[in-house]
Amino acid sequence: MEMYTEILVSFFLVVAGIFGLVGSFGMLKLTDTMQRLHAPTKATTLGVGGVLIASMLYFGLGKAQVSFHELLITIFLFLTAPVTANFIAKTYMARNIKPEELPASEREYGWAVYDDPPGRAEEDFHERERKGRN
Amino acid sequence: MALKRIFPHPLLTLVLTFVWLALVSTVTLGNLILGFAVGIVVPLLTAPYWPDRAKIHYPFRVIEYALIVLWDIVVANVEVALIILFKRNANIRSHFICVPLELTSPEAITVLAGTITMTPGTVSATLAADGQAILVHCLHTDDPDGVRAQIKNRYERRLKEIFQ
Numbered sequence: 001m002e003m004y005t006e007i008l009v010s011f012f013l014v015v016a017g018i019f020g021l022v023g024s025f026g027m028l029k030l031t032d033t034m035q036r037l038h039a040p041t042k043a044t045t046l047g048v049g050g051v052l053i054a055s056m057l058y059f060g061l062g063k064a065q066v067s068f069h070e071l072l073i074t075i076f077l078f079l080t081a082p083v084t085a086n087f088i089a090k091t092y093m094a095r096n097i098k099p100e101e102l103p104a105s106e107r108e109y110g111w112a113v114y115d116d117p118p119g120r121a122e123e124d125f126h127e128r129e130r131k132g133r134n
Numbered sequence: 135m136a137l138k139r140i141f142p143h144p145l146l147t148l149v150l151t152f153v154w155l156a157l158v159s160t161v162t163l164g165n166l167i168l169g170f171a172v173g174i175v176v177p178l179l180t181a182p183y184w185p186d187r188a189k190i191h192y193p194f195r196v197i198e199y200a201l202i203v204l205w206d207i208v209v210a211n212v213e214v215a216l217i218i219l220f221k222r223n224a225n226i227r228s229h230f231i232c233v234p235l236e237l238t239s240p241e242a243i244t245v246l247a248g249t250i251t252m253t254p255g256t257v258s259a260t261l262a263a264d265g266q267a268i269l270v271h272c273l274h275t276d277d278p279d280g281v282r283a284q285i286k287n288r289y290e291r292r293l294k295e296i297f298q
Contacts, residue, residue, distance in 0.1 A: 026218040038273040042254045046211040068156035082251035089259040103232045109263035117263045
């Protein structure tokens with residue numbers, strides 16, 4: 001492998017390592033769960049992204065074979081990481097944050113963690129009525 | 135339309151074929167046929183799950199959007215890293231920010247929520263019960279209105295053009 005390819009690959013690996021480390025350090029340092037959620041998003045984006053770019057360069061420039069696996073990993077990560085973060089946020093909010101502590105949704109309906117979606121409340125009402133009659 | 139019945143979702147067929155080829159990583163006629171078979175069978179089987187699927191109006195705007203998001207991810211990563219490393223915990227001012235939405239299609243809102251979470255510094259926490267506002271948690275900002283304006287102008291406006 002040529003010198004400049006090696007330098008380029010190492011550069012991306014080091015960048016990825018730094019961001020992975022800062023992300024983990026953030027998990028330790030930050031104090032509440034909502035703040036801690038920000039740390040893994042960094043690790044999955046630039047941390048993993050750097051390794052994937054390095055891998056693509058290594059195979060593309062060094063071994064002259066194009067590899068699409070890195071691209072797929074990126075796509076799958078970008079699809080799944082926000083969903084996990086959202087689940088954690090919602091669970092934490094439902095258990096530890098009262099609706100009064102949040103800014104108002106400025107609409108008829110409150111936030112979905114605490115309030116039923118439109119139509120749901122009436123449905124429940126009809127169901128209760130039906131059950132009451134039987 | 136017979137063609138419509140075999141390919142109810144041509145884009146999904148194309149994507150699945152490409153993903154299959156990328157997974158096996160070698161393009162041969164056999165793999166192409168196998169991938170294409172997966173691309174035909176999966177949309178037929180999953181059709182009941184997307185009755186009113188979103189239409190993408192400007193495919194090239196999707197590429198523009200992806201590039202903007204990638205760039206923002208890099209910039210925001212550095213910003214958040216600096217906050218984590220050099221700001222004392224007492225000085226970090228986290229905010230919940232309510233962003234009213236003009237987007238209506240569930241797919242567009244999902245993409246926006248994903249974008250907000252993937253750009254470090256902001257995490258989408260929950261939607262309003264009627265889906266017309268999104269609650270965003272911001273790690274550190276002195277200007278919550280600025281963050282709201284950035285989400286609306288930079289991401290939501292573009293998604294609106296793509297999906298509506």
